[in-house]
Amino acid sequence: QSALTQPPSASGSPGQSVTISCTGTSSDVGGYNYVSWYQQHPGKAPKLMIYEVSKRPSGVPDRFSGSKSGNTASLTVSGLQAEDEADYYCSSYAGSNSHYVFGTGTKVTVL
Amino acid sequence: EVQLVQSGAEVKKPGESLKISCKGSGYSFTSYWIGWVRQMPGKGLEWMGIIYPGDSDTRYSPSFQGQVTISADKSISTAYLQWSSLKASDTAMYYCARLGGYSGPLDYWGQGTLVTVSS
Numbered sequence: 001q002s003a004l005t006q007p008p009s010a011s012g013s014p015g016q017s018v019t020i021s022c023t024g025t026s027s028d029v030g031g032y033n034y035v036s037w038y039q040q041h042p043g044k045a046p047k048l049m050i051y052e053v054s055k056r057p058s059g060v061p062d063r064f065s066g067s068k069s070g071n072t073a074s075l076t077v078s079g080l081q082a083e084d085e086a087d088y089y090c091s092s093y094a095g096s097n098s099h100y101v102f103g104t105g106t107k108v109t110v111l
Numbered sequence: 112e113v114q115l116v117q118s119g120a121e122v123k124k125p126g127e128s129l130k131i132s133c134k135g136s137g138y139s140f141t142s143y144w145i146g147w148v149r150q151m152p153g154k155g156l157e158w159m160g161i162i163y164p165g166d167s168d169t170r171y172s173p174s175f176q177g178q179v180t181i182s183a184d185k186s187i188s189t190a191y192l193q194w195s196s197l198k199a200s201d202t203a204m205y206y207c208a209r210l211g212g213y214s215g216p217l218d219y220w221g222q223g224t225l226v227t228v229s230s
Contacts, residue, residue, distance in 0.1 A: 001172070001173065001174075003155070032214065034214040034215055034216075036215055036216035036217070038156070038217070040156075045206055045220040045221065045222055045223055046148075046156065046206070046208075046217070046220055047220070048216050048217060048218050051211065051215070051216035051218070052216070057218065089155060089156050091156075091158075091215065091216070091217075093214040093215055096170075097173075098172065098173065099158070099160075099161060099170050099172070100146065100158040100161075100172075100215060101158060102148075102155060102156040102157065102158055103155075104155055105155040105156070
């Protein structure tokens with residue numbers, strides 16, 4: 001099972017929006033509505049930000065939103081803030097054999 | 112409050128064995144899958160496998176099948192990840208995380224256990 005493809009980096013100024021893509025196949029992203037997004041600050045454990053494509057866990061700001069079209073999922077961070085600077089990883093359920101696959105990760109920089 | 116607390120950092124030599132742990136609290140430990148995730152230095156997240164502590168049903172990523180063993184002791188709400196013969200390439204941070212459902216997501220994470228393998 002190959003990793004999902006994400007751009008290595010993305011950036012935006014405070015207040016702007018940034019969108020990160022996550023491209024897989026019909027065996028993972030395209031086949032299930034079980035795409036999640038995780039935020040990881042340096043030296044910290046990942047934190048769940050989005051699950052089931054577009055749902056936000058309690059406590060996650062509504063500046064974070066998710067969507068999916070075909071084999072590509074996206075995470076949009078609106079109204080960028082300094083604390084949003086982190087690595088972001090997508091993931092998808094990939095069936096009972098592989099079960100789960102992560103994306104390659106995207107470093108978001110707030111300019 | 113849901114918590115996953117992992118065992119402390121380890122420094123081992125190549126060829127040695129190791130078992131690290133992940134203790135769950137604040138929820139029904141036997142009712143949720145636990146997953147293990149590897150993060151090599153400066154690299155991304157890699158899915159290793161999952162276990163259902165209720166009946167010890169275990170699934171491995173093809174990349175890690177045969178390389179590690181995942182187990183659980185439901186009597187003490189603890190999951191384990193173990194190696195029989197470590198290699199330098201096993202040097203990484205290892206995270207356990209609870210799956211909110213069989214298909215994910217990983218809704219609660221442990222703090223991570225750093226494993227360093229060096230001669």
